[in-house]
Amino acid sequence: QKEVEQDPGPLSVPEGAIVSLNCTYSNSAFQYFMWYRQYSRKGPELLMYTYSSGNKEDGRFTAQVDKSSKYISLFIRDSQPSDSATYLCAMSGPNDYKLSFGAGTTVTVRA
Amino acid sequence: DVKVTQSSRYLVKRTGEKVFLECVQDMDHENMFWYRQDPGLGLRLIYFSYDVKMKEKGDIPEGYSVSREKKERFSLILESASTNQTSMYLCASSLSRRELFFGEGSRLTVL
Structure with a gap:
């Protein structure tokens, strides 16, 4: 079993829809949770970062962490074609240098 | 940036x-990483370095080595390339353990 599970999709939605992405994990030591966005033929870039449980909002993006269920989510409201990318969840423990990544979910927002 | x-x-x-992949960062970051990215598997850590001349094995170091002679440069070496090393290779650097800054990737095909 992988340490971080993420549905690879692909996910195709019409412009303006809400996109819902999620990851589950098995390591209860994880405390830092991140979402990276990767456009085609580019490296990933950090989109959202959350510490421990709770919600975090940044514009159209909301990240949620439920440590009791070992489940994290990313919501994109009013999705735009420019949101078309692969979204990777990542997480780490308190003393880790390395991040554990999900496989990534490819999202296409249709105009 | x-x-x-x-x-x-x-x-x-x-x-x-023998294959050399070179990576240079311009922000004086202590930490540098090499990942490989394969469809369905996400990003897997090959090696990382938290200081000059220091290196640590990641999850899949077999068949690879690294060199970090200067702080800004981290090289990945494939001593004898094999077809199963065909992949996208991503270099990253970071100041903290949370936000990684990635390069655009090197797509390697081994015939």
Whole structure:
């Protein structure tokens, strides 16, 4: 079993829809949770970062962490074609240098 | 802006060749990483370095080695390339353990 599970999709939605992405994990030591966005033929870039449980909002993006269920989510409201990318969840423990990544979910927002 | 530059975007090598992938960062970051990215598997850590001349094995170090002679430069070496090393290779640097800055990737094909 992988340490971080993420549905690879692909996910195709019409412009303006809400996109819902999620990851589950098995390591209860994880405390830092991140979402990276990767456009085609580019490296990933950090989109959202959350510490421990709770919600975090940044514009159209909301990240949620439920440590009791070992489940994290990313919501994109009013999705735009420019949101078309692969979204990777990542997480780490308190003393880790390395991040554990999900496989990534490819999202296409249709105009 | 942080810039992580990978010297080659696309390489084609033959089985048994020695391959060098170079990565340079311009933000004086302590930590540097090499990942490989494969469909359905996400990003897997090959090696990382938290200081000059220091290196640590990641999850899949077999068949690879690294060199970090200067703080800004981290090289990945495939001593004898094999077809199962065909992949996208991503270099990253970070100041904290949370936000990684990635290069654009080097797509290696081994024939």
